[in-house]
Amino acid sequence: SAWGMTKAKIDVPAEELFAWLWELNTYNMKAEHKEANGDLPRAVWENLDGTRSLQYTKCVKFPQGISNRYFECWFTWEARTTE
Numbered sequence: 903s904a905w906g907m908t909k910a911k912i913d914v915p916a917e918e919l920f921a922w923l924w925e926l927n928t929y930n931m932k933a934e935h936k937e938a939n940g941d942l943p944r945a946v947w948e949n950l951d952g953t954r955s956l957q958y959t960k961c962v963k964f965p966q967g968i969s970n971r972y973f974e975c976w977f978t979w980e981a982r983t984t985e
Contacts, residue, residue, distance in 0.1 A: 923956055923977060926946050926956070926958055927946040927948070932944065935960065938962075938963065939960075939961060939962060939963040939970075940963060942960075942961035942962070942963055942970060943959065943960070943961050944959065944960045944961070945957075945958075945959045945960075946958050946959075953978070954978060954979050954980070954981065955976060955977060955978040955979075956976075956977045957974070957975070957976045957977075958973075958974070958975040958976075958977070959972075959973070959974045959975075960972075960973050960974075961973070
């Protein structure tokens, strides 16, 4: 099986990024996943061990003949102050 990793810096205002991350754990997003992927796993963990982070795990259903895919995203951010 193949394994890949990527890192990215996202250049958007903090408010926009956190709005997107906040939306991951809403009922609508869970319902959309269930409709598209059936009972395949999906989970969101926030503030892991008291850190500024969010972990998002999701399995995606692919067409017959292609095995389903498992995605795991870990978002972290640093606290910055303007001094």
